[in-house]
Amino acid sequence: MIKAIICGTIAIDSIETPNKAKKNLLGGSASYASLAASHFVPVGILSIVGKDFPLQYRRKLVAHKIDLEGLHLGEKTFCWHGKYTGNMSQAVTLKTELNALEEFEPIVPKSYRRGEYLFLANVDPVIQLKVIRQMIRPKFIVLDTMNYWIENHLKNLLKVIKEVDLMVLNDAEAKSITKCESLVAAGRKILSLGPDWAIIKKGEHGALLFSKKSHFSAPAYPIEVCLDPTGAGDSFGGGLIGYLAKIGSTREIDIRRGIIYGSVIASYCTEKMGIEKVENLSFKQIKERYEHFKKIREF
Amino acid sequence: MIKAIICGTIAIDSIETPNKAKKNLLGGSASYASLAASHFVPVGILSIVGKDFPLQYRRKLVAHKIDLEGLHLGEKTFCWHGKYTGNMSQAVTLKTELNALEEFEPIVPKSYRRGEYLFLANVDPVIQLKVIRQMIRPKFIVLDTMNYWIENHLKNLLKVIKEVDLMVLNDAEAKSITKCESLVAAGRKILSLGPDWAIIKKGEHGALLFSKKSHFSAPAYPIEVCLDPTGAGDSFGGGLIGYLAKIGSTREIDIRRGIIYGSVIASYCTEKMGIEKVENLSFKQIKERYEHFKKIREF
Numbered sequence: 001m002i003k004a005i006i007c008g009t010i011a012i013d014s015i016e017t018p019n020k021a022k023k024n025l026l027g028g029s030a031s032y033a034s035l036a037a038s039h040f041v042p043v044g045i046l047s048i049v050g051k052d053f054p055l056q057y058r059r060k061l062v063a064h065k066i067d068l069e070g071l072h073l074g075e076k077t078f079c080w081h082g083k084y085t086g087n088m089s090q091a092v093t094l095k096t097e098l099n100a101l102e103e104f105e106p107i108v109p110k111s112y113r114r115g116e117y118l119f120l121a122n123v124d125p126v127i128q129l130k131v132i133r134q135m136i137r138p139k140f141i142v143l144d145t146m147n148y149w150i151e152n153h154l155k156n157l158l159k160v161i162k163e164v165d166l167m168v169l170n171d172a173e174a175k176s177i178t179k180c181e182s183l184v185a186a187g188r189k190i191l192s193l194g195p196d197w198a199i200i201k202k203g204e205h206g207a208l209l210f211s212k213k214s215h216f217s218a219p220a221y222p223i224e225v226c227l228d229p230t231g232a233g234d235s236f237g238g239g240l241i242g243y244l245a246k247i248g249s250t251r252e253i254d255i256r257r258g259i260i261y262g263s264v265i266a267s268y269c270t271e272k273m274g275i276e277k278v279e280n281l282s283f284k285q286i287k288e289r290y291e292h293f294k295k296i297r298e299f
Numbered sequence: 300m301i302k303a304i305i306c307g308t309i310a311i312d313s314i315e316t317p318n319k320a321k322k323n324l325l326g327g328s329a330s331y332a333s334l335a336a337s338h339f340v341p342v343g344i345l346s347i348v349g350k351d352f353p354l355q356y357r358r359k360l361v362a363h364k365i366d367l368e369g370l371h372l373g374e375k376t377f378c379w380h381g382k383y384t385g386n387m388s389q390a391v392t393l394k395t396e397l398n399a400l401e402e403f404e405p406i407v408p409k410s411y412r413r414g415e416y417l418f419l420a421n422v423d424p425v426i427q428l429k430v431i432r433q434m435i436r437p438k439f440i441v442l443d444t445m446n447y448w449i450e451n452h453l454k455n456l457l458k459v460i461k462e463v464d465l466m467v468l469n470d471a472e473a474k475s476i477t478k479c480e481s482l483v484a485a486g487r488k489i490l491s492l493g494p495d496w497a498i499i500k501k502g503e504h505g506a507l508l509f510s511k512k513s514h515f516s517a518p519a520y521p522i523e524v525c526l527d528p529t530g531a532g533d534s535f536g537g538g539l540i541g542y543l544a545k546i547g548s549t550r551e552i553d554i555r556r557g558i559i560y561g562s563v564i565a566s567y568c569t570e571k572m573g574i575e576k577v578e579n580l581s582f583k584q585i586k587e588r589y590e591h592f593k594k595i596r597e598f
Contacts, residue, residue, distance in 0.1 A: 087480040087481070181386040182386070182503070182522075182524075182525075183503060184503070184522060185523045202504060204481070204482060204483070205501060205504035205505070206504070206516065208521075214594075215521045216595060216597075217505065217518030217519065217596055218596075218598070219518070222483040222507075222514045222516075223481075223483060224483045224484045224487070225481075226481075253597075253598065256597070256598040259598070294598075295513075296514055296515060297515070297516055297517075297518070298515075298552075299515070299517070299552065299555040299556050299558070299559055299593075
């Protein structure tokens with residue numbers, strides 16, 4: 001039975017890093033997030049691909065118990081070509097072809113509508129809102145976004161933020177949307193926009209969780225060499241929603257643990273190009289690194 | 300009985316921040332570090348002041364059980380005038396008058412020579428080395444420095460680094476001295492220069508501890524408004540050495556706890572101008588925030 005619903009993009013990625021370049025990889029926020037969540041629970045995906053979408057990629061998703069009833073079909077799959085330089089903290093987009101994404105009118109299948117855990121991964125906020133409207137209010141909605149929507153479609157984004165339980169942003173996005181220089185001030189300001197919870201992802205500095213009453217600081221896994229950061233944030237969100245859906249709880253301690261599980265999968269994600277590492281993880285590996293996270297912060 | 304020896308500068312500071320400006324404050328790395336350490340153990344100070352050094356400041360130190368036998372006397376006290384703007388992440392030095400510091404030839408008093416815990420706070424590495432040479436090898440030496448010595452006196456600094464047990468740097472300094480972009484790589488590289496331990500302070504992102512075998516990530520205390528960051532790093536180092544001296548151990552778990560105690564005092568330090576908050580802390584306040592640090596990272 002589907003436990004987590006994930007809405008986002010599915011893309012064909014071409015990625016260049018200082019060490020390696022690869023073409024025509026399975027990418028997009030929903031791919032990473034679904035694969036990450038699928039380590040915890042069966043997932044239903046809400047996205048769109050084109051007729052050109054390779055069968056082998058479809059099979060990869062199905063092999064991970066990712067339900068494709070919510071996968072819409074358009075003409076051509078969304079393509080992204082990005083490049084990382086220097087310390088790879090940010091991708092430079094070389095080419096984006098929205099293709100099928102432009103015509104994406106999400107219809108939430110009946111079997112998804114009672115989904116209790118919904119992750120709105122990065123995609124147009126108009127689409128995110130349409131999904132919320134079609135669902136019976138999930139028990140917990142997690143929202144991710146990116147700088148593009150903050151800078152160009154803030155009004156729509158704010159409408160979505162108002163409706164969700166938890167918002168995830170990276171540090172640059174958090175500062176941009178709140179105009180706060182301090183991350184603590186930014187975190188608290190996000191809460192004033194509607195959500196009960198805000199997570200600020202800080203890359204090599206870990207992540208912060210804010211609620212009106214509490215504050216949690218998650219360490220980062222010590223990575224010396226990052227091979228490809230693509231999808232790390234999506235894997236984080238997917239791991240978080242997957243864990244919460246698995247244990248069926250949204251107590252603070254569980255959200256904290258979900259953040260660590262998300263961080264575990266995100267840290268693995270950066271070790272290979274594209275989805276390769278996230279897709280091939282064993283639960284033993286996830287558990288091992290979770291235990292390592294405990295040791296990292298112990299005092 | 301003196302338990303921790305602290306060598307560094309004593310200064311008369313004038314500080315300007317976006318909110319406030321104050322003149323003729325007691326400052327300098329040894330002042331902050333000694334006051335921080337004095338919350339744990341009796342401290343001996345190795346530094347120099349001039350004849351103009353206010354009696355009230357001398358009394359402040361003595362009132363905190365800081366022994367002044369190692370306080371040398373020159374003509375005029377070192378003066379620093381700094382300004383913080385924007386997010387106050389770095390001070391702009393408006394004026395530095397080295398004065399007595401220029402002629403500082405440290406002579407370690409007999410009563411200090413068997414000191415087991417030595418903190419070499421920020422000062423010329425030539426002075427730091429002279430202090431080490433005069434001591435019976437302490438059980439544990441912690442070294443701090445600043446970008447100026449890394450950029451202009453690296454050769455001397457490297458000689459000191461080789462001789463210490465633990466080196467403390469902030470993130471910018473760690474990247475500068477190691478030429479590594481990744482803090483994890485930087486931390487490991489510092490270990491290759493001699494110390495068994497390296498701490499990288501990351502301000503609002505907490506601190507990292509590295510040894511050849513392990514990795515610790517300390518959270519930061521969530522501060523929304525920093526009134527004055529002056530001396531926070533020195534207070535961190537002082538709190539660390541004070542705690543270690545108090546419990547008389549340098550096991551990893553104790554260094555980890557010392558980092559939290561250092562972070563506690565550093566976080567308090569930023570809440571008022573100059574030494575005001577560090578000097579007036581109660582141990583109850585320190586313990587309270589230490590317990591809060593536990594909650595921040597719990598999962």
